Amino acid sequence: MSVSYQHKLLCYSVSPTYEIEIQENVPLGTVLCKLNATDPDEGVNGEIEYSLGKTLKRKVYEIFELDKKTGEIKVKGILNYEEHDVYKLDVEATDKGTPPLKAVCRVNIKINDMNDNPPEIEITSVSNTVSEDSKPGSVIALLSVTDKDSGQNGKTTLSISSDVPFELKSSFKENIYSVVTKGILDREEVSEYDITITATDCGDPPLSHMKTVTIRISDLIWLCFVVAKCILSLDFDV
Numbered sequence: 001m002s003v004s005y006q007h008k009l010l011c012y013s014v015s016p017t018y019e020i021e022i023q024e025n026v027p028l029g030t031v032l033c034k035l036n037a038t039d040p041d042e043g044v045n046g047e048i049e050y051s052l053g054k055t056l057k058r059k060v061y062e063i064f065e066l067d068k069k070t071g072e073i074k075v076k077g078i079l080n081y082e083e084h085d086v087y088k089l090d091v092e093a094t095d096k097g098t099p100p101l102k103a104v105c106r107v108n109i110k111i112n113d114m115n116d117n118p119p120e121i122e123i124t125s126v127s128n129t130v131s132e133d134s135k136p137g138s139v140i141a142l143l144s145v146t147d148k149d150s151g152q153n154g155k156t157t158l159s160i161s162s163d164v165p166f167e168l169k170s171s172f173k174e175n176i177y178s179v180v181t182k183g184i185l186d187r188e189e190v191s192e193y194d195i196t197i198t199a200t201d202c203g204d205p206p207l208s209h210m211k212t213v214t215i216r217i218s219d220l221i222w223l224c225f226v227v228a229k230c231i232l233s234l235d236f237d238v
């Protein structure tokens with residue numbers, strides 16, 4: 001004699017796809033949503049357990065956990081928009097009938113960018129010594145600015161200390177700048193400058209990064225003397 005167990009398919013009480021948006025800095029343990037499947041059967045045929053699909057990306061299992069009894073999806077790993085901005089979770093609800101019946105729903109989790117990276121200034125080349133007869137506009141350093149965030153959070157502005165005879169020039173390439181001389185340099189007046197360059201992003205609140213470049217002004221008379229001495233010694237050798 002064969003016994004057949006008849007029971008009904010459970011189903012989710014809401015649409016089969018959830019769309020969730022969260023910030024990248026949500027604390028660990030945050031409950032993102034609570035899935036709710038219903039089953040009209042009684043007893044074990046109507047007892048539901050939730051589980052994540054078996055074939056999801058490895059990262060999904062590291063970042064999210066699903067409570068098999070309550071259907072709550074929680075954050076258990078650190079979210080980083082710069083690494084992953086979308087996760088797709090297939091969630092199964094299975095009853096304990098024989099055979100078990102299941103329903104699947106899709107949860108799409110979109111991560112929103114936060115301003116969690118300050119800009120970075122990289123000095124790509126610099127002349128640490130500048131002759132005091134350098135003409136205004138002489139390039140003394142090249143630098144690039146990057147910011148890992150997106151949109152306004154990754155948009156940067158650059159400024160230079162105002163009390164130095166140097167200024168910033170933007171280039172035809174985005175985020176590449178040069179530092180150039182803007183006035184007459186006089187070693188007898190100031191022989192060394194500490195130039196502070198600050199990059200600030202447009203996030204809310206904004207983040208900044210500062211870099212200091214030290215420039216020495218070389219003496220024109222002394223330089224002439226060295227050059228002359230070299231020429232003389234060359235003449236002498238010949």
Ligand SMILES: [Ca+2]
Nearest residue numbers: 008041045095
């Ligand atoms: Ca059932």
Ligand SMILES: [Ca+2]
Nearest residue numbers: 080081082116
């Ligand atoms: Ca991040």
Ligand SMILES: [Ca+2]
Nearest residue numbers: 113114116149
């Ligand atoms: Ca970010």
Ligand SMILES: [Ca+2]
Nearest residue numbers: 117149153201
């Ligand atoms: Ca930023």
